[in-house]
Amino acid sequence: MNRSNSGASFDIIHILLDIGSIAIAFFISYSIWGRGAISNGDIQVLMPVYLVSALVFLLFNRALNVYNTTLFFYLDRILRRESLAYIFALICAYGLLYHSLDKYIYNELVLALPIVTYVVIFLEIMFFRGIVDRFILRKHVPRALYVGSKDSYNKFRYFLEKTSIQINEIGYISLDDDDKSIEYIGKLKNLESIIRKYNIDQVFFLQKRDMDIILLQQYVDICIEMGVTCRIVVDTFRRRKAFSFVSSIGTYPILTFHTVTMNKYAVIFKRWFDIVFSLVIIILTSPIMLITAIAIKIDSPGPVFFRQVRVGKNGRHFLIWKFRSMRVDAEELRPELEKFNDVKNGMMFKMKDDPRVTRVGKFIRKTSIDELPQFFNVLFGSMSVVGTRPPTIGEVELYSMHDWRRISIKPGITGMWQVSGRSSVTDFNKVVELDTEYIDKWSIWLDIKIIIKTVGQLFKHENSY
Template sequence: MLRTASGKIPVVGATPPPTFNWRKRYARMLRITDFIVITVVVFGTQISWLGIHKVIAMPVPAWPGLSSYTALSVLVVLLWMMVLALNDTRSDRVIGVGTAEYKRIFDSSFMLFGVIAIVAFLLKVEIARGYMLIALPTGVAALFLERWVWRRWLARQRAKGEYSARVLLVGSEKSVAHTARELKRTKGTGYHIVGACIPTGRIAGSLTDTDIPVMGSVNSVERAIEVTGADTVVITSTDELGPQRVKQVSWALESGKQHLVLAPSITDVAGPRIHMRPVSGLPLMHVETPRFSPGQRFVKRMMDLVGSLAIVTILSPVLLVLALIVKVSSPGPVIYRQTRIGRHGREFQMLKFRSMVVGADSRLEELIAQQDMGNEVQFKMKDDPRVTKVGRIMRKLSLDELPQLFNVLGGSMSLVGPRPPIQREVDLYADHVHRRFLVKPGITGLWQVSGRSSLSWDDSVRLDLSYVENWSVMGDIVILLKTGKAALLPGDTAS
């Protein structure tokens, strides 16, 4: 094995690590703003419910040691801060991405108020119900909003490579390259790759098709950590390392400050489907197969019915105005009906406001060669000559999709789901793509909020299948919220 004069395994140089601990700094900022938010909510609730003239002197009946509601509010603030800390809501493992951060805040808050209610009941203490009923949901909502704002700030920092874990990838060149592509797809996840160690150990080179420097071989991991300042080692494959070598790497990491991550080759699997179970010293990862129980289908259908009915009711004046504009702007029907493929491959008639001239479908073949957007399966044109002037505006803002709410009410579509394809596209599908027909197509979906026309076919398939296999109520709610933003600020991806 090649070594330097000092006896150390050689590695290439690297950029120096940051001089501050971003995890502690970010947690400290969260702690300060959490305190401000909770204090404002608790005392604001006290003042709004009890009145400013009763804030200081009004006692809490039969509560030992508390002379007034102000003292109770101080206690609630301190206890709320404590449970947020105990439940690790500011851990770098949950901040920035995913729903775990919000879930911990929700669980901690309800647990606290549940304990207060139980103690008050056991001690026969009368606390103003309005004080409790307003403070809890308002506080949780305010904490969610505060953390959301911090996430936006954190995403901007991470886009610049800051406030991120410094990652050293270790494994075969192929697996390292695959993991690097997945981690780099979204910089907001907080993993900044500073180097890689691969079996060949090409010193002073870069990983194939990437700009990631190769720091050395898999035997130089400890030295590479020292040089790069990496605080996270991600092992992408263990064939080249072996169990004993992986243990040696883990023993070399500084407890509490450096982390070891084992990255399986499987991707696009949501957290609830993954379960770890140690068996005979082996950390076995169980991945549940996608299941769609009658209960899940019932919940989703109720969400569709209630949501679409509410939207139709609220937007009924807008629907009438749009119908009138389409009618007077160009000759032809107001509603355009197109045969699409839905759940289990069944055909249905999808409704849209007509945004093209009559007979637009017959001109599709002659325009395919001029396609400048979309992908090899889905046809899109930036300046499609078949689109009317009014239609161009409606398509930009997704207003032409609103009649699909009636498809949702009728049961052929869902509010959220994979994009409904036409038969010409289905004929080009590979076998695995047909899994998208396990659920109803949606008015919006991951494809809608992740790039729309700018997506490649592979990315479109990946997003649709990821949705099908990892469906959740919270996921649908997040997509619907993002859809509103995408419709108001469509950028260049809508057409």
């Protein structure tokens, strides 16, 4: 896990909208006033000035905490701060043009561009930012659960709605009493089962002053053990195996415990890496996939692809795609083969010389060609190139609280387990250890190292069956 919390409270959507507004304003201004009023030589002078002033505007906003997700989004406050940053940027721009100001002061583009830019930024703040935050991004935000009294829940939610923090509110659970309100979904003593049932990503503990610290620590540990991000309102706690950082929303200080990275820059980079990498692999291996599909169809009756529901991040279900390497009745035959399972305690199923595997299946498994369709899972976001092994629903039902932590991130096509022995690792506890080690040590460079090791193993045909 990346231990840096850089960007955890950074409103990247706001800054992207500001950058987009600046670009749109320039395009509009140049299209209307620039073509006939300015030469190529003038553009070479004005463009760097505009870019520098735009950078000053963004940096000044950053200094004023405009891009902090915990800042209360009052229109007058945001407009005042962005206007101040814009005036400062405008002063810098005219300062850079000071020695040639007499040449450009009456130029239509130079006069229109600052006005158009401010108008576009104003419209973005007034209308478009709220639409993007509350509607377009809603389905991509973490699923959150509140723990506390109804009064504290309502007050905290009131504060939260004034910020740029986006979460999918699943509901709240009480400390010890029942509640008839529509948001109520259970009691604190059932926290583990509620996390499993509702695929929770984050839990907010709204602590009372008289709350038993020892009792609350017990439930904080449950979240940490399961890999669910835990946010404590008001008080301080031992962080145990999790990392933490402090922020605030309204009058509430918040101490966040997390075992998965909260670095937004790294997360965004990983997602873009997944998209680009999977697209390249799909394009390069498309002839191999076509030949494989034909071979499977000729070798044995049944579909080309094997589809199965697997468990992804924090219990979400998704459909995994692989080339079929077994007989069509493989699942029906599995109970008869359980006694030959190489994995101790039956938490996974791996069997050497599995009789259900077809002739083509043996080859594509040995070369890992059977996993190529999973790059479509990566492309569409249910998996990552590097992650933990995606378990089946039946396997997850047997997970202990500690085991659940291995699905606190997206599953991957390859990972620490695959490059550390794969089929030779037959102890499920060791698999969990390797997966949680990956989560704890995650970085972009670790992903690259694992990919390089995976490629090396593919050429050696090691540990694949």
